[in-house]
Amino acid sequence: MPAESSTTAVPSTAAEKSRTSTAPTRAAKVRARWLLALALAVAAFNLRPAVAALGPQLDHVRSTLHMNAGVAGLLTALPSLCFALVGFAAPRLARRLGPAITVCLGMGAITLGIAARSFAPGSAVFLLLSALALAGIAVSNVLMPVLVKRYFPDKIGPITGLYSMSLALGTSVAAAVAVPLTTALGGGWRVGLGVWALAGALALVLWLVQAAVLGRDGAGSTSSAATRIRISRSPTAWLLGVFFGLQATAAYATMGWLPQIFKDAGISATESGVLLAVTMAVGAPLAFVIPPLAARLPHQGPVAAALAACGLGAYAGLAFAPAAAPYAWALLLGVANCAFPLVLTMIGLRSRTSEGVAALSAFVQGVGYLISVPGPVLIGVLYQREHGWAGPLALLAGLMTVQLVLGLRAGRPRQIEDEV
Structure with a gap:
């Protein structure tokens, strides 16, 4: 009996040790x-x-650096160009270095570019250093959905919502406090722009830790299925790319021209700025809610259609009665701009592998940002020619209608591997 009890106790002790060792x-x-x-x-x-x-302080930057109108125009178009062209290189970098190290490099480029351009002696240097920061943003833009797919395949919606909400917060906070912060710091636009490098430095520290932990995980791991992907042959990739471009066009047109629309309707410049802030702020909580909701649905098309309907309602209100209910139109536009986190969610859902998501994300954002480049410029040309907003708003409504149709088709449950 003693022998039996000792032999039965050993596995029990081993099991306890196993449970104890696996728990940590x-x-x-x-x-x-x-x-x-x-x-x-x-x-x-x-x-x-x-x-x-930069937008609220562009006039001060131009006057200090003696920046002519042509260079200023290039500066406003630079984000879309960098997001498109540099974004195409992100998957290749991620394959060579691993996505975590590549994002770490992106955060470093953002921090260095923002900090250094605040010391730029002239417009050419300012432009080059802005391009460095934007290149870091472009690489990170593409790899966010990739990291979600690789490390959170069971939580694509919630994690996409988390970083989409944070992105919206970064946008609205920077736009809202840029001028007051510059005034409070008392150092002119150089301090007001350079201070944002501190947030980049914090991100860089966190990603240095992640790079140490994850290392080159995912580098050179392209599967045979991913190798065969010819992303340009995927109808879903093209649908998502054009959808992305149209929603970006609407967002940039809103950020660039909404205050002017309200001011032309007799609303004060101060309140017009508040209305733009409302439009941008409403996207933060919705960006957290929409991706998890969309990820649970078998078809994301109805969500895309609902967001586009909000945009069409806002354009109608701005065209026929802009001063009657300005906060309603601002809120509707904020809801419509949530097509951005929706399309990021769809990118994560449309491939079975993180390598496929990398290829799809680069293609969709590259094509989309290129499509978005001429939109705000064309809106400005129409406004100048017609001295009113009927034509520009009609154009935006037409593009939003196309976005609605494409969203219904892109939202169907498809995998790019099955198409190509």
Whole structure:
């Protein structure tokens, strides 16, 4: 009997040791995922201040650097160009270095570009350093959905919502506090723009940690299925690319021209700025809600259609009664702009592998941002020619209608691997 009890006790002790040893491992994995989610959110916060903080201070930058109108026009078009052209290189970098290290490099480029351009002696240097920051943003833009697919395949909706909300917060906060912060710091536009490098530095530290933990995970891991992907042959990729371009056109037109529409309707410049802030702020909570909702649905088309309907309602209100209910039109436009987190969610859902998502994300954002380049410029040309907003708003409504149709088709449950 004693012998029997000793032999039965051994497996029990071993089982206890096994449970004890695996518990910290599981807890460590949970902590690691939370830290990665935090790093994603902080990185996303840094993907727009380089642009959003510049707009309200562009006049001061131009006068200080003696920047002519042509260079200023190039500066306003630079984000879309960099997001499109540099974004195409992101998957190749991720294959060579791993996505975590590549995002770490992106955060470094953002931090260095923002900090250094605040010391630029002339417009050419300012333009080049802005391009450096935008290149870091472009690479990170593309790899956000890739990291979600690789490390959170069971939570694509919630994690996409988390970083989309953080991106929206970074945009709205930078636009809203750029001028007051510059005034409070008392250092002119150089300090007002350079201070955003601090947020980039925080993201860089977090991603240095992630790069140390994850290393080259995912580098050179292109599967045979991913190797065969010819992304340009996928109808879904093209639908998403054009959809992305149209929603970006609407968003840039809103950011660039909405205050002018309200001012032309007799609303004060101060209140017009508040209305733009309302439009941008409403996207933050919705960006957190929409991706999880869309990810649970088998077909994301109805969500895309509902967002586009909000945009059409806003354009109608702005065309026929802009001063009657300006806050309603601003809110509707904010809801319509949530097509951005929706399309990011669809990118993550339309491929079975992180390599496929990388190829799809680069293609969709590259094509989309190229499509968006002429939109705000064309709106300005129509406004100048007609001295009114009927034509520009009719154009935006037409593009939003096309976006609605494309969203219904792009939202169908498809995998790019099955198409190509």
